[in-house]
Amino acid sequence: MKLPLTGCAYFLDIDGTLVDFADAPTRVRLDLALPGLVETLYRSSGGAVALITGRSLDSIDRLFPLRQLPAAGQHGLERRTAHGQVTRHPGPVRALDGARRVLAGVVARHPGLLVEDKALSIALHYRRAPRLASYAHRVMRLLRVALGDQYCLQRGKRVVELAPAGRDKGAAIASFMLEPPFIGRTPLFIGDDVTDEYGFAMVNQLGGYAIKVGPGRTKARWRLPDVAAVLAWLTSGTPVPQRTAHARKR
Numbered sequence: 001m002k003l004p005l006t007g008c009a010y011f012l013d014i015d016g017t018l019v020d021f022a023d024a025p026t027r028v029r030l031d032l033a034l035p036g037l038v039e040t041l042y043r044s045s046g047g048a049v050a051l052i053t054g055r056s057l058d059s060i061d062r063l064f065p066l067r068q069l070p071a072a073g074q075h076g077l078e079r080r081t082a083h084g085q086v087t088r089h090p091g092p093v094r095a096l097d098g099a100r101r102v103l104a105g106v107v108a109r110h111p112g113l114l115v116e117d118k119a120l121s122i123a124l125h126y127r128r129a130p131r132l133a134s135y136a137h138r139v140m141r142l143l144r145v146a147l148g149d150q151y152c153l154q155r156g157k158r159v160v161e162l163a164p165a166g167r168d169k170g171a172a173i174a175s176f177m178l179e180p181p182f183i184g185r186t187p188l189f190i191g192d193d194v195t196d197e198y199g200f201a202m203v204n205q206l207g208g209y210a211i212k213v214g215p216g217r218t219k220a221r222w223r224l225p226d227v228a229a230v231l232a233w234l235t236s237g238t239p240v241p242q243r244t245a246h247a248r249k250r
């Protein structure tokens with residue numbers, strides 16, 4: 001598949017898609033070419049580029065300082081339109097205070113764990129201490145139960161997050177697709193993780209291109225092997241992403 005520059009709306013996950021994982025989200029290393037690459041895509045597509053990520057908008061802007069790009073942060077809990085208008089989930093922020101206190105104690109006892117407090121949601125990372133995976137999930141499950149059904153868990157690669165229920169990457173993409181300059185275009189979404197499956201499902205429904213980075217079961221019909229391949233494809237339109245096994249079976 002050649003990179004279709006005109007007529008497409010580009011939705012891009014960040015970690016594991018545009019940048020390789022580091023032991024903490026603040027320590028990722030951007031490929032030097034990445035900011036320019038995103039800027040070129042933004043201009044050549046008439047501004048139809050949005051970042052769709054678990055990071056907060058603040059964290060996105062620290063990574064991409066060139067331009068405040070359209071973006072959905074915290075898996076869609078906050079969103080910045082192409083006109084720069086920011087909407088945030090109206091969830092009660094203080095509801096997470098109990099969880100904050102518990103997690104501060106957890107991290108004090110287990111320094112290998114890392115809490116990423118994004119105000120509307122809280123992520124517990126165990127990338128530096130993978131042996132604590134089941135412990136981290138257990139703590140977060142208990143906190144979710146204590147918060148009730150208004151909250152859900154989002155599981156990712158060596159991270160588990162507590163967030164208000166009802167928003168996901170698919171819903172965020174759908175919101176963008178109703179607004180200029182995205183409206184009327186064919187959506188293309190590239191992501192690597194479990195939470196990106198909501199985005200893949202939405203893009204499939206809209207007749208677009210869902211591209212999974214790396215191995216694993218997926219609803220996406222296209223695949224690229226790693227971050228380097230994503231950057232190469234976005235740069236040159238080649239190599240051609242492979243159809244996923246899932247798609248071949250159809």
Ligand SMILES: [Mg+2]
Binds near residue numbers: 014015016191192
């Ligand atoms: Mg990712």
